[in-house]
Amino acid sequence: xxxxxxxxxxxxxxxxxxxxxxxxxxxxxxxxxxxxxxxxxxxxxxxxxxxxxxxxxxxxxxxxxxxxxxxxxxxxxxxxxxxxxxxxxxxxxxxxxxxxxxxxxxxxxxxxxxxxxxxxxxxxxxxxxxxxxxxxxxxxxxxxxxxxxxxxxxxxxxxxxxxxxxxxxxxxxxxxxxxxxxxxxxxxxxxxxxxxxxxxxxxxxxxxxxxxx
Amino acid sequence: xxxxxxxxxxxxxxxxxxxxxxxxxxxxxxxxxxxxxxxxxxxxxxxx
Numbered sequence: 001x002x003x004x005x006x007x008x009x010x011x012x013x014x015x016x017x018x019x020x021x022x023x024x025x026x027x028x029x030x031x032x033x034x035x036x037x038x039x040x041x042x043x044x045x046x047x048x049x050x051x052x053x054x055x056x057x058x059x060x061x062x063x064x065x066x067x068x069x070x071x072x073x074x075x076x077x078x079x080x081x082x083x084x085x086x087x088x089x090x091x092x093x094x095x096x097x098x099x100x101x102x103x104x105x106x107x108x109x110x111x112x113x114x115x116x117x118x119x120x121x122x123x124x125x126x127x128x129x130x131x132x133x134x135x136x137x138x139x140x141x142x143x144x145x146x147x148x149x150x151x152x153x154x155x156x157x158x159x160x161x162x163x164x165x166x167x168x169x170x171x172x173x174x175x176x177x178x179x180x181x182x183x184x185x186x187x188x189x190x191x192x193x194x195x196x197x198x199x200x201x202x203x204x205x206x207x208x209x210x211x212x213x
Numbered sequence: 214x215x216x217x218x219x220x221x222x223x224x225x226x227x228x229x230x231x232x233x234x235x236x237x238x239x240x241x242x243x244x245x246x247x248x249x250x251x252x253x254x255x256x257x258x259x260x261x
Contacts, residue, residue: 043236044237075248176220194249
């Protein structure tokens with residue numbers, strides 16, 4: 001399904017990357033563990049319902065979700081703004097966090113579709129699974145995994161979504177190769193992420209603390 | 214990078230002021246960081 005070493009499979013080696021992928025992963029996991037268990041804390045980014053409004057999500061869809069589905073939402077854009085998902089589509093949400101975008105996707109594809117959220121942070125997975133169960137959403141499932149090694153079969157997905165996750169991965173080439181693997185030919189990738197208009201100095205790129213703060 | 218990874222028909226949405234009013238706003242302004250939505254189609258061919 002996927003290579004043991006996703007970086008090697010994508011044609012990169014650790015030395016080519018500005019930071020060590022495993023070290024960055026631990027930093028990110030620590031930050032988002034906090035977002036999962038203490039969403040009332042202060043972060044350098046917006047979270048929750050206010051952020052969803054800011055990013056232009058459909059109010060009715062957000063209002064219909066319970067607080068645990070929304071309070072830890074920490075996306076940077078709206079993956080559904082360029083294209084609404086179609087009924088019956090199979091969706092993978094890369095870095096699904098507490099499940100906000102997965103639940104929005106579930107509403108768009110309906111019970112004839114399927115949504116698989118993938119996240120590496122245990123506290124986020126536990127939260128998203130509790131919410132899916134509380135909502136009785138049998139067509140939504142959350143799996144533990146990495147963006148560079150998705151636990152999804154080749155060509156399974158009609159659509160891959162992601163929100164504010166790929167910028168936190170050291171090896172973006174490996175992530176896109178993995179997304180391509182799980183998408184069917186002709187399938188859609190629709191994701192939100194940040195981009196900078198001014199170049200970031202090389203020394204800052206190597207400072208792992210700056211990636212998450 | 215998307216095209217190099219085997220995606221076509223790349224569309225980029227309008228910039229969103231993701232960090233406006235947040236604690237990280239100053240750092241975001243320094244590097245002109247904004248949120249964007251991207252859409253692309255997986256190419257049909259085997260190679261990227």
